[in-house]
Amino acid sequence: MTEQSDLLYSETEDDLRATVRALLADRAGHQSLLDRIETDDPYVPGLWTSLAGDIGAAGLLVPEKLGGLGASHREAAVVLEELGRAVTPLPYLTSAVVATETLLALAGEGGGPAAELLAELASGRTVAVLVVPLSTAPDQEPPIAPEVAGVADAVAADVLLVPRADGLYAVPAGEATVGPQTPLDLTRPLARVSTPPGGGIRLAEGDAARAAVRRGLLAGAGLLASEQLGLAEWCLEETVRHTRERHQFNRPVGSFQALKHRMAQLWLDVVGARAAARAAADALATGSPDAPLTVAVAQAYCSKVAVRAAEECVQLHGGIGMTWEHPAHLALKRAKSDQSALGSAGRHQDAIAALMDLPAPR
Amino acid sequence: MTDAEELRSLTRKLLAEHPPATTDRTDFLKARFDAGLAWVHYPVGLGGLDAPRALQAVVDAELAAAGAPDNDPRRIGIGLGMAAPTLLAYGSDEVKSRFLRPLWVGEEVWCQLFSEPGAGSDLAALGTRAVRDGEDWVIDGQKVWTSSAHIARWAILIARTDPDAPKHRGITYFVCDMTDPGVEVRPLRQITGEAEFNEVFLTGVRIPDAHCLGEVGDGWRVAQTTLMNERVSIGGARIPREGGMIGKLATTWRERPELRTHELHRRLLDLWVDAEVARFTGERLRQQLVAGQPGPEGSAMKLGFARLNQAISGLEVELLGDEGLLYGEWEMRRPELVDFTGRDAGYRYLRSKGNSIEGGTSEVLLNIVAERVLGLPPEPRNDKDVAWKDLTR
Ligand SMILES: Cc1cc2nc3c(=O)[nH]c(=O)nc-3n(C[C@H](O)[C@H](O)[C@H](O)COP(=O)(O)OP(=O)(O)OC[C@H]3O[C@@H](n4cnc5c(N)ncnc54)[C@H](O)[C@@H]3O)c2cc1C
Numbered sequence: 001m002t003e004q005s006d007l008l009y010s011e012t013e014d015d016l017r018a019t020v021r022a023l024l025a026d027r028a029g030h031q032s033l034l035d036r037i038e039t040d041d042p043y044v045p046g047l048w049t050s051l052a053g054d055i056g057a058a059g060l061l062v063p064e065k066l067g068g069l070g071a072s073h074r075e076a077a078v079v080l081e082e083l084g085r086a087v088t089p090l091p092y093l094t095s096a097v098v099a100t101e102t103l104l105a106l107a108g109e110g111g112g113p114a115a116e117l118l119a120e121l122a123s124g125r126t127v128a129v130l131v132v133p134l135s136t137a138p139d140q141e142p143p144i145a146p147e148v149a150g151v152a153d154a155v156a157a158d159v160l161l162v163p164r165a166d167g168l169y170a171v172p173a174g175e176a177t178v179g180p181q182t183p184l185d186l187t188r189p190l191a192r193v194s195t196p197p198g199g200g201i202r203l204a205e206g207d208a209a210r211a212a213v214r215r216g217l218l219a220g221a222g223l224l225a226s227e228q229l230g231l232a233e234w235c236l237e238e239t240v241r242h243t244r245e246r247h248q249f250n251r252p253v254g255s256f257q258a259l260k261h262r263m264a265q266l267w268l269d270v271v272g273a274r275a276a277a278r279a280a281a282d283a284l285a286t287g288s289p290d291a292p293l294t295v296a297v298a299q300a301y302c303s304k305v306a307v308r309a310a311e312e313c314v315q316l317h318g319g320i321g322m323t324w325e326h327p328a329h330l331a332l333k334r335a336k337s338d339q340s341a342l343g344s345a346g347r348h349q350d351a352i353a354a355l356m357d358l359p360a361p362r
Numbered sequence: 363m364t365d366a367e368e369l370r371s372l373t374r375k376l377l378a379e380h381p382p383a384t385t386d387r388t389d390f391l392k393a394r395f396d397a398g399l400a401w402v403h404y405p406v407g408l409g410g411l412d413a414p415r416a417l418q419a420v421v422d423a424e425l426a427a428a429g430a431p432d433n434d435p436r437r438i439g440i441g442l443g444m445a446a447p448t449l450l451a452y453g454s455d456e457v458k459s460r461f462l463r464p465l466w467v468g469e470e471v472w473c474q475l476f477s478e479p480g481a482g483s484d485l486a487a488l489g490t491r492a493v494r495d496g497e498d499w500v501i502d503g504q505k506v507w508t509s510s511a512h513i514a515r516w517a518i519l520i521a522r523t524d525p526d527a528p529k530h531r532g533i534t535y536f537v538c539d540m541t542d543p544g545v546e547v548r549p550l551r552q553i554t555g556e557a558e559f560n561e562v563f564l565t566g567v568r569i570p571d572a573h574c575l576g577e578v579g580d581g582w583r584v585a586q587t588t589l590m591n592e593r594v595s596i597g598g599a600r601i602p603r604e605g606g607m608i609g610k611l612a613t614t615w616r617e618r619p620e621l622r623t624h625e626l627h628r629r630l631l632d633l634w635v636d637a638e639v640a641r642f643t644g645e646r647l648r649q650q651l652v653a654g655q656p657g658p659e660g661s662a663m664k665l666g667f668a669r670l671n672q673a674i675s676g677l678e679v680e681l682l683g684d685e686g687l688l689y690g691e692w693e694m695r696r697p698e699l700v701d702f703t704g705r706d707a708g709y710r711y712l713r714s715k716g717n718s719i720e721g722g723t724s725e726v727l728l729n730i731v732a733e734r735v736l737g738l739p740p741e742p743r744n745d746k747d748v749a750w751k752d753l754t755r
Binding site for chain 1: 612615616619622623624627628630631632634635636638639640642643645646649650653659662665666725728729731732733735736737738739740741742
């Protein structure tokens with residue numbers, strides 16, 4: 001942790017949170033999600049334009065001279081907390097974070113295809129996704145193949161960023177075949193993507209291309225922690241609310257100590273998750289040399305907390321937690337799929353072991 | 363209002379007038395107290411300057427850089443963390459100016475006479491009696507688990523003054539002189555082999571009325587000040603990465619490749635992550651305090667540290683294999699310092715068991731989080747409006 005590491009929320013961030021929360025409450029309530037998740041297009045119509053364009057959330061990471069708002073990972077993290085809370089289907093993590101950060105590594109001072117594309121992404125007019133399996137960790141080489149499965153939000157993409165043996169390419173979605181798969185998490189669609197060989201524009205080659213992809217994935221993993229935090233927080237709040245109201249044995253079930261202790265324990269974990277997610281967002285925002293370690297710590301911790309929170313939410317709701325009508329399963333499916341997204345906890349722990357010189361036995 | 367610049371120059375003035383290298387340790391600490399640089403948020407004349415609490419860090423950094431002596435907070439933790447804030451909030455002017463200076467300087471050690479054989483988590487059930495006799499109170503009863511009673515000059519004490527009132531309403535809070543002939547301290551050996559805490563027998567102990575803190579019968583409210591400060595006292599200091607118990611375990615791991623197994627590796631990394639997150643949580647709490655928005659994270663810290671310290675030291679004993687089966691020494695001692703990270707892994711493992719009991723058990727703290735932070739319904743109670751003397755014990 002560097003001296004300047006700031007783990008609190010600024011007033012601007014609180015305002016941004018309020019704006020995003022109000023938008024999501026108004027347009028993407030759980031009922032509307034439940035109504036859409038089984039269709040081919042789970043994204044709420046017009047919501048992306050409002051969030052990305054009107055609020056400008058897609059351009060938070062992009063400097064003003066490249067067409068963005070010139071904010072930072074701290075603000076983007078707050079948007080993700082809210083998207084996690086509401087389990088909103090939107091290509092924010094994939095386009096506004098991973099693809100955007102990948103392009104930022106290549107955009108230089110402006111000009112060139114990467115910078116042009118970045119400006120489009122920042123405005124929210126164009127959605128781009130990196131063609132790698134959702135599970136790819138920041139320290140992992142993405143698979144180079146004509147067809148890649150498990151690509152998140154590819155169905156919403158206008159442009160595909162495709163790592164190939166000789167560099168990173170931008171391929172218009174119209175030139176590719178995108179075959180939807182059936183995801184565990186119905187709010188983050190997955191697809192099989194095949195792109196024609198030789199198509200698209202080369203954005204970078206060799207080490208520059210690899211470094212750009214790594215930077216995109218690192219930012220994605222770091223900010224995914226904030227999505228997991230928001231999700232865990234919602235699960236805890238809903239569980240507390242429900243168990244205070246639900247009566248059995250002539251008492252609110254939330255007055256039984258076995259349940260109280262489980263919820264209190266979860267609160268402790270959420271407190272830790274908030275500190276870890278903030279540390280990761282801050283390390284990314286300040287370009288700290290500590291970022292790879294802090295991101296790995298946040299991922300290793302927050303992914304577990306989110307899954308536990310969602311599992312507790314289902315369990316402590318009893319039968320109603322098992323029903324399709326109740327939103328608990330949206331959170332559970334998102335949390336479980338987030339656990340594997342951008343590297344499993346175990347992979348991130350291996351990264352920590354390497355960075356901190358805590359080697360495995362020979 | 364005192365700002366950082368002013369505090370820095372006051373600290374430099376103190377250092378110039380009392381160079382640590384040539385000044386007697388106690389004299390230096392007294393001068394620091396008198397300069398208002400002991401705890402800057404305390405009132406002027408009582409070791410402080412009425413400055414924002416966060417600015418203490420400025421003073422501490424200057425003093426540390428100059429190699430100035432400290433007042434050994436590990437030895438006088440109860441005085442600093444619990445007695446002082448209570449004396450400040452409830453003591454008369456005479457009481458405050460009599461006790462705070464020697465307390466802070468470390469000339470007088472304090473202990474806490476709260477727990478009794480029949481009253482621990484349910485502290486308000488205590489039975490030690492205080493009966494008025496002229497200008498004095500006369501105390502009879504038994505206290506237990508009293509840390510540092512063997513080196514303490516003074517004690518904070520709660521005792522029952524009205525057995526006919528419900529248990530929370532008949533308690534009064536006192537400052538007790540540990541040299542009174544009616545005070546008998548007997549060592550209580552603990553699982554580490556040493557005797558950090560004691561049994562304390564109180565027989566006809568006389569306490570002047572002037573040493574009563576708060577109103578007669580209002581001791582439970584006064585005790586809340588003490589207990590709150592006890593639970594929130596962590597989180598002030600910044601610790602570096604691997605600064606706590608995890609550092610010991612990581613060092614052993616690095617230096618002893620022959621001990622490594624895959625299963626232990628996974629558990630080591632789990633705990634390493636937890637320890638790092640606990641560090642961030644502490645840092646966040648500190649930043650909240652500085653920003654003047656203290657959160658309820660204080661209770662999270664105590665609970666988290668107890669769990670972590672126990673898991674880390676437990677893993678260390680396991681990692682050490684045959685060596686972990688040995689113990690430094692079982693010799694019965696009465697230590698002056700509480701040392702959580704000291705000595706060997708076996709000692710650390712055993713001592714850390716106290717972390718989830720002392721200062722409120724983890725179970726009781728979880729109740730507090732559930733009810734006060736999350737707003738879950740309270741436990742049903744059958745002791746609230748019953749006179750203390752009619753309760754089953
Ligand atoms: C190392 C050490 C130093 C100490 N130093 C001091 C000191 O200096 N001064 C002092 O006054 N005291 C001191 N204590 C005492 C300490 O505060 C008490 O031990 C503690 O509050 C628990 O009380 P008890 O021991 O009576 O346990 P009990 O209250 O009898 O608890 C027994 C078990 O029941 C559980 N339990 C009790 N009530 C509840 C509930 N409502 N819900 C769920 N579970 C419950 C507890 O968590 C525990 O597991 C010290 C203790 C230790 C271990």
